[in-house]
Amino acid sequence: MVDLNSIYPFLTTTVSFLFFLSIVEQYKRKRKFHQLIWAIALFLFLITAGAEALALAIGEWNPIIYKAYYVLAAIQVTFMGGGVLYLFADRKVITQQNSWVWLLIFSLVWGLFGLLFLPRHSVFGIFVAISILTIATALIYKLLPLKGFKYLWEERIDGWFVANMFMAVSFVAFFSMVYFAVVSPLNLEILKTGREVSGLPWQRDPSDLSEPRAVVRLFSPLHTVPGAIALIGGGFYSYIRWQVQLKKQNGHFQWTQGLFNVYIALGALVLGQGAFLSGFGYGTLYVSEIIAVTLMYFGFLESDKISKTKLIEIFRIALPRIRSLSSS
Secondary structure, eight states: OOOGGGTHHHHHHHHHHHHHHHHHHHHHHHOOHHHHHHHHHHHHHHHHHHHHHHHHHHTSOOHHHHHHHHHHHHHHHHHHHHHHHHHHHHTTSSOTTTHHHHHHHHHHHHHHHHHHHTTTOGGGHHHHHHHHHHHHHHHHHHHSOOHHHHHHHHHHOSHHHHHHHHHHHHHHHHHHHHHHHHHSOOOHHHHTTOSOOTTGGGSSOTTOTTSOOOHHHHTHHHHHHHHHHHHHHHHHHHHHHHHHHHHHHHSSOOTTTTHHHHHHHHHHHHHHHHHHHHTTTOOOHHHHHHHHHHHHHHHHHHHOHHHHHHHHHHHHHHHHHHHHHHHO
């Protein structure tokens, strides 16, 4: 019987490669910054899926490849969420008037995990400090009648500022994670399987639930949770906003319009749940990746008919050639 979990990474690599090419093509056409950020995210997704396929092909994880794979898998979610924030900045969804809400949400996440992990290492104090400073500044803007401060805020703190700060804090987490990935030892016995291992090789004994998580693993939620909030929340928010606008224009909702936002959000939700459960050894990562990237790619193609038409044309030309080669 075929072990499907050994096939999924190869399928994920193929779909993510097509997805990456489609986004690059869209970026060349439209030259929007959020498309460039998404292209980077899909390139990282392609690299990590390829690393999973390579480990399965050769029957083990190379320690250096695994360390690179682990940190890149975390920051790819940052780029996905960052792409949504840059899109919202470009379309004035995040404005000077509501930017404080977005900063408050992300700062609460950074502060929560910073406080939670601070007893493990002092580096997490950076995220606590950023959180306190940002929350205090946002609340001063919203609650206190300081005209000069409000004027300065509304001149400078727009959607681009929110997206840039989101990426800047994420890069602080990323470079901290890279440092700990380099210096932290691995459980080489787990890497010898070549199969789905998630973050378990960082643990001395993954079966011992009382063992504290390795510090390098604690940086993952600083990427995945804010990124998921932006990507999943952004997808559902865009769909609801679309429906509200249709209601104003036509007097009724059109639930089938704008569903591509929902597909992208659902894909991100599947990926997040799969990665979370995989971290506890449930082996759900690879199957969630292929479902997630397929849903998100379908959503992307539904949102961009030109990319969809070009993809269909490529397959229309390529499939007969493949058939003729296989028959010969």
